[in-house]
Amino acid sequence: MKTRKMNRIALTALLALLGAACLFPFFWMLRSSLMGNAEIYNYPPVFWPKTMRFGNYPSALTLFPFGRYFLNTMMITVPSVFGILLTSTMAAYALARIDFPFKRAMFTLVIASMLMPGTVTIIPIFKAWVAVGIPGGFIPLIFPAFLGGGAFNIFLSRQFLMGIPKDLDEAARMDGAGHVRILVQVLLPLLKPVLISVGLFAFILYWNDLLGPLIYISRNEQNTIAQGLANFRGGFGTDYKAIMAASCMAVAPAVAIYFAGQKYFIEGIVLSGLKS
């Protein structure tokens, strides 16, 4: 019995060590963001600043207008998340609850396109936007979110819908409900967990995207957080305390979202990985 407890303590200690290593980059980012110039370039490195210089944050803000970038990022992310939820749920409903010709083929197509590498097509899609007269701005970044919401999200919602008894649809149909009403009034409330998971992942995806904004957004005042941070790193390559302060600000919203919706992240991941 005693060795069992020892085992448990030893394994927990090993995990604590690995966990500390995993958290270390977060710690290092925060620690570096609070240092003075001399201290940050000290070698051997100082592990925690003697006095915490919170003033690094306001001074980083003069070159890294977080508020503006935050708003820009939200203006892309919020409608995109909405588009993904709307159109992926619609597709999932058809694939899970309606019998129609070529259903299997449609489903196979969805699964196959999950492995489609999206970066391969950036050049012709950009040229198409130029051709229709919208060479940049937020629209080319938001628009694709309204086109099915991604194979993966369709798949996730479809799997979830398969687990809900079809009797519910039948009962509603007896009461004269059509497909839209069945989806909105009967199934949507039950879909809440998977919708939150899909929404959170979509949020993180758009929040963190760098390639899209680099292609479609050139004006500085339209920059997103990720893009602004990349430019800031490029322009002030050695002012690490300011860069670290800006990085902390850029990472904080994603971390906050994660802790707010942790349960749904984990559930979404589990659902995506295991029901395949």
Added chain:
Amino acid sequence: MTRAMSRNARAAYLFLTPAILGLVLYTLLPIAGIVGMSLTEWNGLVAPAFIGLGNFRELFTQDMFFFTSVVATLKFALFTVAVGTVYAFFVAILLNQRIYGRGIFRSIFFLPFIVPSIGAVIVWAWMYESNFGVFNFLLQTIGLDKVKWLGEEATATPALGLMTVWGFGNFIVIYLAGLQGIPRTYLEAVEIDGGNAWHKFRHVTLPLLSPVILFNVLTGVVSNLQVFVPAMAITKGSPNGSTLYMVYYIFRTGFQNNRFGYSAAISLVFFAFIALVTATIFLSSRKWMFYEGQ
């Protein structure tokens, strides 16, 4: 009956319209687009000029960056997915033991997954920094020499790969859920037959989780072949092309050097390359995949 069927069919295709449009506008037409564009010389300012297979001839016979780029990308994806799979499996197995605070640990290991890659790249580049970085401090503490992590061909891709593996928290959560789903009776059966922990792992855990491993390896390889941010933000393809990953090369050729025809040709070959790698993994999986009931 047929009327109800056709009504259903109409409804189903209406619900599927956005997804079908997406498939057409964002996959099929663009692929036709890269095929067409790849046959032209186009700087984006004047009309494209048809040059036949000229771009491909240049790609395979004159462009020394292209082959370098393919190798760099493949190295990055294979390193990342191999190390990441071992790391995620190992942590998941630890998390599945009798330990204290499983929920907290799971949150900690998952956390890096949600960090914007540009943020991860910036802080890791700072830790890899050769004069003041903390990694070199650790090396010196144990008596080794400093390394120019991102400045040497041999270490740049593994260093960026390690950073990427840090973000594999999703793999850990998936493997842990898989481990928790293994029926206890299977493991007990091995015990009754006198098997040890290794036997349990080799003959129960690994085969039962092989479909999950296949899923993770496939999605992991496809997404990591498309690595972009570290090359764009920090290394710019250096040193000596060892981090000239394909998507960055496509981006640079198209959007920075304004050679859209040529970058379409690279995109097309890259597409074929990803398909080939995916197919290889898929076919080889028949050898190591275990299907229940077989």
